[in-house]
Amino acid sequence: METQIVNFRDRYDNLALSVISNFVKFSQNVSNAREEEQRKLKYIEDLAKRIAETEAQMALVAAENLKVQEKKKKDLQKNAELRAKLKQETIKADDMQSAAQRERSRIEKEEQLSKNIQDKVNVFLKPYHDILGVTFQSSTGSEASLRLIFQMPNGKKCVVKLAKKGLKIVKCTPMLKDLEKLEAQLAKTNDYSGFVIHLRSLFMNEFTS
Known part of the structure; x- marks a missing residue:
């Protein structure tokens, strides 16, 4: 009877020890599983955070790229206009x-x-x-004309311009007499040679007298 009791106690102790050991192992497994789950959750959270940060960076890069493309487009348009x-x-x-x-x-x-x-x-x-004995000069102004200059050593002179309607007295120092009549006579006769000879004669007589 005592032997049976001893055997029962031994089996009980072994069973209790086995139960305790299994409980400890189960507790360790549960703890390990929780730690693994927490590590996974932490990894997932970190991964989600990194993904969000990457997406934010990608959005910034995309925005900057869009600005660059718009600026490039404007520059190309400006370049084309230039x-x-x-x-x-x-x-x-x-x-x-x-x-x-x-x-x-x-x-x-x-x-x-x-x-x-x-x-x-x-x-x-x-x-x-x-x-x-007269000097002929062509005009350098806007008007095309021909001028005859009677020049005396004492500074007395007479300038005659060949105009469309005949010879015209431009300047005479001193002024000769009846020049208007000579011009009118020339307009009628068209005798330029006679006019010049006669004018020179008057000029010489007037200035040498």
Whole structure:
């Protein structure tokens, strides 16, 4: 009987020890499972936080990229406008340069033509200068005219202009008499040679007397 009791106690003790051991293991497993779950939750929370931060950074990058693209678009548009304006200004400058070149060519031709005419006039008028003793000068102003100058050593002179309607007295120091009548007579007769000879005679008589 005692042996049975001892065996029962031993089985009880072993069972109790086994139950306690299993409970301890279960408690450890539960604790480990909780710790693992907490680690997983912490990892998930950290991962979600990192994802949110990454998404926020991506949103900032996207916003900056959008600004860059908009600025690039505006810069390209501005560049295109400047190129178009530069092209217009270049065309305008080329046109102005061409016009200036044409004007220079026209002036050069006119100057050359004027020089040729002046040379021919000088050749044509030289005998009159030698015979009549008068000086012929072409006007340098806007009006095309021919002037005859009677010059005396004492500073007395008479300037006669060849105008469309005939010879006109421009300046005479001292003033000769009846010049208006001479001009009227020339308009009727158109005798330039006689007019010049007669005027020179009056001029010489008046200034040498």
